[in-house]
Amino acid sequence: MANGCKILVVDDDIANRETLAGVLENEGYAVAMAEDGSVAMSLLKNGFDPDLILTDLQMPVVSGWEFCEALKKSTVWRSIPVVVLAGMTPEQRGKLQVEGAFEKPTDVPTLLFRINELCGV
Amino acid sequence: MRSLKVSVVVEAALLVAILALGKTVLVPIALAFYFAFVLTPPAEALERVGVPRSLSLLTVVGAAVSGFAVLAALLFSQIASLAAQLQSYSQQITHKIAMLREGSMGPLGALSGAITSLGQLINAEASDANHSAAQVRLVHEDTNALQQLEATLRPLLQPLAFAGVILVLTVFMLALREDLRGRIIQLLGPQNVTVTTRTMSEAVNRISHYLLTQAYINLSFGAVIAVGLSLIGLPYALLWGAVAGLLRFVPLIGAFIAVLLPSLIAFAIFPGWRETGLTVLLFVVIDVLVGNFIEPWVMGKRTGVSALALLISTLFWTWLWGPLGLVLATPLTVCAAVVGRHVPRLKFLAIALGDEPGLSPSVDFYQRVLAGAKGDAVRVVQRQVSLTSLGEALDAVVRPSLMLMTRDQSQQAIDDSAAEQVVKDVVDVLEKLQGKSGPVRAAASLSVVGLPAESPADGLLLKMLAAVTHQVGLPIDVMPVMPRAEAVEAVIKRKPGMVCIGAMPPGGSVNARFLCRRLRAALPQCMILVLLPAEIEAHVSETAARLREAGASQVVFTIREADGAVRQAMSK
Numbered sequence: 001m002a003n004g005c006k007i008l009v010v011d012d013d014i015a016n017r018e019t020l021a022g023v024l025e026n027e028g029y030a031v032a033m034a035e036d037g038s039v040a041m042s043l044l045k046n047g048f049d050p051d052l053i054l055t056d057l058q059m060p061v062v063s064g065w066e067f068c069e070a071l072k073k074s075t076v077w078r079s080i081p082v083v084v085l086a087g088m089t090p091e092q093r094g095k096l097q098v099e100g101a102f103e104k105p106t107d108v109p110t111l112l113f114r115i116n117e118l119c120g121v
Numbered sequence: 122m123r124s125l126k127v128s129v130v131v132e133a134a135l136l137v138a139i140l141a142l143g144k145t146v147l148v149p150i151a152l153a154f155y156f157a158f159v160l161t162p163p164a165e166a167l168e169r170v171g172v173p174r175s176l177s178l179l180t181v182v183g184a185a186v187s188g189f190a191v192l193a194a195l196l197f198s199q200i201a202s203l204a205a206q207l208q209s210y211s212q213q214i215t216h217k218i219a220m221l222r223e224g225s226m227g228p229l230g231a232l233s234g235a236i237t238s239l240g241q242l243i244n245a246e247a248s249d250a251n252h253s254a255a256q257v258r259l260v261h262e263d264t265n266a267l268q269q270l271e272a273t274l275r276p277l278l279q280p281l282a283f284a285g286v287i288l289v290l291t292v293f294m295l296a297l298r299e300d301l302r303g304r305i306i307q308l309l310g311p312q313n314v315t316v317t318t319r320t321m322s323e324a325v326n327r328i329s330h331y332l333l334t335q336a337y338i339n340l341s342f343g344a345v346i347a348v349g350l351s352l353i354g355l356p357y358a359l360l361w362g363a364v365a366g367l368l369r370f371v372p373l374i375g376a377f378i379a380v381l382l383p384s385l386i387a388f389a390i391f392p393g394w395r396e397t398g399l400t401v402l403l404f405v406v407i408d409v410l411v412g413n414f415i416e417p418w419v420m421g422k423r424t425g426v427s428a429l430a431l432l433i434s435t436l437f438w439t440w441l442w443g444p445l446g447l448v449l450a451t452p453l454t455v456c457a458a459v460v461g462r463h464v465p466r467l468k469f470l471a472i473a474l475g476d477e478p479g480l481s482p483s484v485d486f487y488q489r490v491l492a493g494a495k496g497d498a499v500r501v502v503q504r505q506v507s508l509t510s511l512g513e514a515l516d517a518v519v520r521p522s523l524m525l526m527t528r529d530q531s532q533q534a535i536d537d538s539a540a541e542q543v544v545k546d547v548v549d550v551l552e553k554l555q556g557k558s559g560p561v562r563a564a565a566s567l568s569v570v571g572l573p574a575e576s577p578a579d580g581l582l583l584k585m586l587a588a589v590t591h592q593v594g595l596p597i598d599v600m601p602v603m604p605r606a607e608a609v610e611a612v613i614k615r616k617p618g619m620v621c622i623g624a625m626p627p628g629g630s631v632n633a634r635f636l637c638r639r640l641r642a643a644l645p646q647c648m649i650l651v652l653l654p655a656e657i658e659a660h661v662s663e664t665a666a667r668l669r670e671a672g673a674s675q676v677v678f679t680i681r682e683a684d685g686a687v688r689q690a691m692s693k
Contacts, residue, residue, distance in 0.1 A: 004634075004638075004667060004670040004671055005634075049627075049630065049631070049663075049664065049667075050631075051631060051634060051635070074531070075527070075530045075531045075537075075628055076531050076627045076628050077628070078628065079575050079628050079629070079631050079632050080631050081631075118635075119635065119638070120634070120635040120636070120637075120638035120639040120642075120671075121638060
């Protein structure tokens with residue numbers, strides 16, 4: 001059943017994107033996908049208003065680092081919670097101001113718990 | 122940029138030079154335009170009732186020319202009579218001044234000195250006139266009848282030719298007005314004929330209405346002055362009335378210039394001060410009545426032109442075209458302002474000459490806050506409060522200015538610390554406003570918490586709402602900005618009957634949805650109101666729908682709507 005939340009999944013690996021989208025849609029989330037930070041930014045600029053962003057860090061064109069930095073600099077998007085799908089040190093997390101970081105392969109129940117928490121579901 | 126400014130200056134200088142050099146041609150054209158504007162409404166009225174155009178033109182122009190001729194004849198006879206009396210008036214003035222000198226000192230003495238000089242000047246001119254008249258008689262002895270006739274008519278020929286040119290131009294402009302309008306439209310905006318036609322028609326109607334009304338008002342002003350002066354017993358009342366009506370085209374000071382000569386004559390011919398005082402009083406009372414009551418009532422609240430611009434424009438046209446420029450200044454300024462309002466390329470004219478404020482109240486307020494002029498900012502809101510109410514003023518002035526701040530912040534025109542300072546200053550302004558309006562009654566039966574979604578600006582939005590509901594005795598406990606999970610816990614502990622979430626778009630809506638979901642889950646009976654100012658949110662209906670889906674009971678977009686929702690909840 002839909003819970004009214006929208007999630008943006010940003011990953012250059014199509015298999016990862018579609019697996020995650022399937023899991024999230026089963027939980028009731030509406031999912032939009034982007035293959036890199038540039039495409040994700042275009043979606044946001046066109047008015048897509050997600051409740052949470054899940055992003056990889058290593059991507060072509062605009063990396064996850066650059067994407068996260070751009071988000072946190074913007075007064076429009078800085079309040080969108082961001083969960084990174086890659087291993088990060090606490091310093092790196094603090095620097096990027098992201099709300100979570102999960103190493104691959106990701107523990108799906110833990111990730112879902114954190115997503116539900118951040119979306120207020 | 123510099124070359125652009127230089128080219129603008131060069132163009133302006135060129136325009137002024139053309140206007141000055143082309144005076145002989147341009148003045149009759151401008152006067153003909155003026156008369157065409159004034160005579161178009163009566164001509165159209167006649168045509169609407171079925172009178173053919175040629176007959177309507179003949180009637181309207183004939184009536185106008187006859188009126189002018191009668192008026193000119195009357196004025197001419199009065200001027201001639203006045204000229205003959207000047208010698209005796211100057212003697213009376215000299216005599217009266219001598220009496221004043223004997224009887225008074227100080228300022229009155231100084232005034233008498235000034236008037237004596239004037240008397241001497243008049244005497245000198247009268248003596249010169251006699252001398253010239255003697256010389257003319259000598260010349261006439263050697264001329265034949267035809268030459269005498271030519272010498273007599275020559276001074277009259279130029280004004281008559283001038284009047285004839287204006288008359289012909291006016292008739293043609295009236296007869297071919299649609300064609301003329303079409304050509305102007307073609308010149309100004311051939312690419313969008315429909316819009317240009319509509320705006321030009323409106324502009325022409327407005328100008329016609331304004332000029333016609335002003336002509337009627339000034340004519341009536343002159344007539345009332347003439348009647349009043351004749352009741353006082355002043356000679357040449359008709360002349361003074363006509364001069365007063367004509368001078369009233371000069372904005373602000375015209376009537377005061379017009380009072381000078383009649384009061385001087387009254388001073389000269391009446392034994393006491395009563396008639397002089399009555400003359401001055403008549404002008405002042407009638408001008409105040411017309412300027413403050415009749416004009417606003419007949420023309421609407423605004424003439425559309427700033428008084429200062431009108432005065433400067435009068436100086437400019439008088440300098441450029443002399444006395445005719447003085448008469449034409451107001452119509453030309455009104456035309457320029459109206460055209461500027463309707464023709465985008467000439468918008469600068471509307472801004473420079475119009476009577477609308479340069480900045481809207483919200484931009485004005487924002488600019489004052491940015492400049493740190495809190496006192497001025499308070500006055501901007503207070504002005505709006507005096508016209509409407511606190512809620513409406515906050516909606517019209519402060520809320521849009523917060524949006525401007527959010528926009529500036531998102532475009533990085535101001536940084537976060539500058540935005541925080543703006544919010545602090547606006548809070549100060551709000552406190553000053555609140556300090557002047559205590560609660561009407563204490564009627565809090567509902568516990569209401571204000572919860573900022575993300576930023577201090579969201580908190581300010583709620584403080585504005587609290588200021589409005591405070592007036593009906595309903596306090597809103599506005600919480601400080603804190604991490605959203607902590608904020609939810611803090612609200613749950615308070616168990617309020619109603620939560621108002623303030624969320625400045627576009628940034629605040631994500632957190633607002635989160636807060637709605639968590640609060641709805643924890644407090645199912647609680648009324649959740651989201652105040653989401655909407656002007657800069659492009660996807661506002663979708664945002665509101667998602668907030669309702671997240672658990673919001675109601676989403677409102679203005680302070681007044683939020684105030685209404687809080688009052689409604691309180692009444693339940």
